[in-house]
Amino acid sequence: MRKATFGERLxxxxxxxxxxxxxxxxxxxxLVSLSIVVIATGFLLITGIAPDAPEGQEPTVYTVAEAFxxxxxxxxxxxxxxxxxxxxxxxxxxxxxxxxxxIVSLLISVLSNGLQNKLEELRKGRSFVVEEGHTLILGWxxxxxxxISELVIANENQRRPRIVILADRDKVxxxxxxxxxxxxxxxxxxxxxxxxxxxxxxxxxxNPHAAKSIVILxxxxxxxxxxxVIKMILAMTNNPNRRAEPYHIVAExxxxxNMEIAALVGKEEAxxxxxxxxIARITVxxxxxxxxxxxxxxxxxxxxxxxxxxxxxxxxxxxxGEALFAYEHCALxxxxxxxxxxxxxxxxxxxxxxxxxLIAIAEDDxxxxxxxxxxxxxxxxxxxxxxxxGAHTERFLILGWNKRGKIIVRELDNYVPAGSYLKIVADAPxxxxxxxxxxxxxxxxxxxxxxxxxxxxxxxxALDLTSFDHIVILCYAERLDAQAADAKTMMxxxxxxxxxxKKGEAYSIVSEMIDVRNRALAxxxxxxxxxxxxxxxGLLLTQISENGELLDVFKDLFDAxxxxxxxxxxxxxxxxxxxxNFYTVMEAARRRGEIAVGYRLERFADDAAKAxxxxxxxxxxxxxxxxxxxxxxxxxxx
Numbered sequence: 001m002r003k004a005t006f007g008e009r010l011x012x013x014x015x016x017x018x019x020x021x022x023x024x025x026x027x028x029x030x031l032v033s034l035s036i037v038v039i040a041t042g043f044l045l046i047t048g049i050a051p052d053a054p055e056g057q058e059p060t061v062y063t064v065a066e067a068f069x070x071x072x073x074x075x076x077x078x079x080x081x082x083x084x085x086x087x088x089x090x091x092x093x094x095x096x097x098x099x100x101x102x103i104v105s106l107l108i109s110v111l112s113n114g115l116q117n118k119l120e121e122l123r124k125g126r127s128f129v130v131e132e133g134h135t136l137i138l139g140w141x142x143x144x145x146x147x148i149s150e151l152v153i154a155n156e157n158q159r160r161p162r163i164v165i166l167a168d169r170d171k172v173x174x175x176x177x178x179x180x181x182x183x184x185x186x187x188x189x190x191x192x193x194x195x196x197x198x199x200x201x202x203x204x205x206x207n208p209h210a211a212k213s214i215v216i217l218x219x220x221x222x223x224x225x226x227x228x229v230i231k232m233i234l235a236m237t238n239n240p241n242r243r244a245e246p247y248h249i250v251a252e253x254x255x256x257x258n259m260e261i262a263a264l265v266g267k268e269e270a271x272x273x274x275x276x277x278x279i280a281r282i283t284v285x286x287x288x289x290x291x292x293x294x295x296x297x298x299x300x301x302x303x304x305x306x307x308x309x310x311x312x313x314x315x316x317x318x319x320x321g322e323a324l325f326a327y328e329h330c331a332l333x334x335x336x337x338x339x340x341x342x343x344x345x346x347x348x349x350x351x352x353x354x355x356x357x358l359i360a361i362a363e364d365d366x367x368x369x370x371x372x373x374x375x376x377x378x379x380x381x382x383x384x385x386x387x388x389x390g391a392h393t394e395r396f397l398i399l400g401w402n403k404r405g406k407i408i409v410r411e412l413d414n415y416v417p418a419g420s421y422l423k424i425v426a427d428a429p430x431x432x433x434x435x436x437x438x439x440x441x442x443x444x445x446x447x448x449x450x451x452x453x454x455x456x457x458x459x460x461x462a463l464d465l466t467s468f469d470h471i472v473i474l475c476y477a478e479r480l481d482a483q484a485a486d487a488k489t490m491m492x493x494x495x496x497x498x499x500x501x502k503k504g505e506a507y508s509i510v511s512e513m514i515d516v517r518n519r520a521l522a523x524x525x526x527x528x529x530x531x532x533x534x535x536x537x538g539l540l541l542t543q544i545s546e547n548g549e550l551l552d553v554f555k556d557l558f559d560a561x562x563x564x565x566x567x568x569x570x571x572x573x574x575x576x577x578x579x580x581n582f583y584t585v586m587e588a589a590r591r592r593g594e595i596a597v598g599y600r601l602e603r604f605a606d607d608a609a610k611a612x613x614x615x616x617x618x619x620x621x622x623x624x625x626x627x628x629x630x631x632x633x634x635x636x637x638x
Contacts, residue, residue: 280407321348330362414560
């Protein structure tokens with residue numbers, strides 16, 4: 001075996017040192033520069049060379065320090081050479097100056113390249129994030145902009161809030177898109193880093209072990225989106241560097257069949273949102289009640305009223321019905337029991353135990369303030385106890401189809417009375433296969449399907465639209481991209497509104513869209529409600545990332561069992577055209593075993609500036625006169 005020679009080893013060591021980067025190169029240049037100065041200093045001392053002395057003065061004799069200084073100055077500043085006298089001294093200093101110019105030129109080049117490399121490294125987003133207590137977003141999707149916008153609003157009263165994003169995208173591109181879609185982030189700083197959220201090395205860049213909460217986004221238009229999400233959860237929970245305290249992880253799962261394995265991986269640390277199921281349930285509830293989507297948006301976003309938890313020891317031993325009137329600036333909606341579990345609209349006689357938390361709708365957490373039991377004047381004469389109309393069969397028309405369709409069919413069956421009817425018209429061959437699975441255990445709903453182009457005016461004209469109580473337009477989410485699917489929805493909606501206008505008829509229409517940016521365009525067609533998939537999913541993920549307990553609340557609200565949100569005629573609660581305070585409305589609802597949390601004024605149904613007439617958590621003492629078409633927003637079992 002051939003052994004390396006001493007010269008080869010020396011050259012190898014030199015090559016290794018040069019490959020050390022900018023610092024190594026600067027070190028070598030400094031060493032060469034120092035060598036030139038030291039050699040020149042020694043030469044001056046040995047030869048006694050010095051500038052010519054002025055006439056009548058003694059020749060200059062350099063000390064070691066002075067000789068070193070003179071050599072150093074000429075290596076750094078070529079202009080010093082101009083004042084030298086005596087050719088021997090001039091020649092020596094010229095050599096030193098030329099060496100200095102060469103070294104300085106190389107140094108500038110090395111520093112310039114080093115700075116450029118550092119900027120390129122920063123642009124790639126590979127530097128470590130030192131933030132603590134930040135919200136970490138893993139992955140990238142169209143929902144990221146809405147989530148950032150909502151977190152900015154939620155963080156307005158926080159000190160130095162931070163959002164950190166790790167995605168397999170260019171850092172600068174992410175920052176540019178956020179600036180374009182979100183704009184001013186106020187006091188919240190958004191930090192982007194490029195890397196694969198599944199890669200443990202890349203994950204360490206964003207300091208996940210110091211994060212307050214972790215939001216895992218399902219990637220758009222990816223066939224195995226759920227598997228990517230599950231891997232990201234696994235990268236956190238099974239991380240060899242993980243922290244001892246539990247993580248607060250919120251993740252979106254798209255397919256119900258993947259929920260079990262995701263829960264197994266996430267254990268108690270991951271709150272899982274089954275987005276398709278949530279959207280389907282909200283669609284079902286909304287299609288039967290005009291204006292309900294606005295109520296849900298009010299509860300889910302941070303621009304208005306939200307849901308908070310608070311323990312109030314002074315209410316221990318009181319019934320829930322009594323507690324309803326103990327808060328002037330918020331609306332109670334349920335209890336989180338100290339023993340575990342959430343109950344929306346519990347029985348009014350439920351006794352509040354020590355450690356139980358009240359679930360309240362309020363403008364902010366500091367608005368959930370116990371007001372005591374003031375002597376509130378309730379107008380007994382204005383309270384009405386009229387029985388609600390009995391259940392009647394309902395007829396539904398679904399135009400379009402996606403994978404949420406079969407969930408909608410099953411959920412509708414849980415809400416409608418026996419004998420109700422659903423017709424599905426869609427240009428989607430998978431409808432028959434999906435329905436075969438969905439209709440197996442239906443009890444109250446009969447289903448019929450037909451194939452057709454839902455944007456065809458001829459087809460829509462042929463349908464007996466007035467025979468249906470509710471029309472739902474579903475987007476072709478799986479067959480088309482988001483923009484094309486939303487465009488098809490808008491075309492169908494515009495046709496329906498034109499038919500309505502020309503025939504002088506009125507239809508109750510709920511339209512599903514994917515991209516929230518298309519909602520403004522679609523509103524010209526005046527659908528009664530819009531279900532925007534991206535928006536609702538993003539809002540739900542944001543709310544749960546800020547408070548994990550909210551997942552149980554929303555599960556209860558969206559479930560057909562138990563209490564849900566209903567918009568019921570105001571005439572069934574209070575006298576019409578008579579001014580009453582909201583305490584009176586609450587008392588009328590309490591006597592029915594319901595909780596009144598707001599109202600909808602039909603006269604503002606087309607006014608976006610007034611939230612389409614929806615008012616959640618209104619001032620309790622403010623008086624209002626309801627009209628026959630107005631509704632009370634209540635939490636009730638049916």
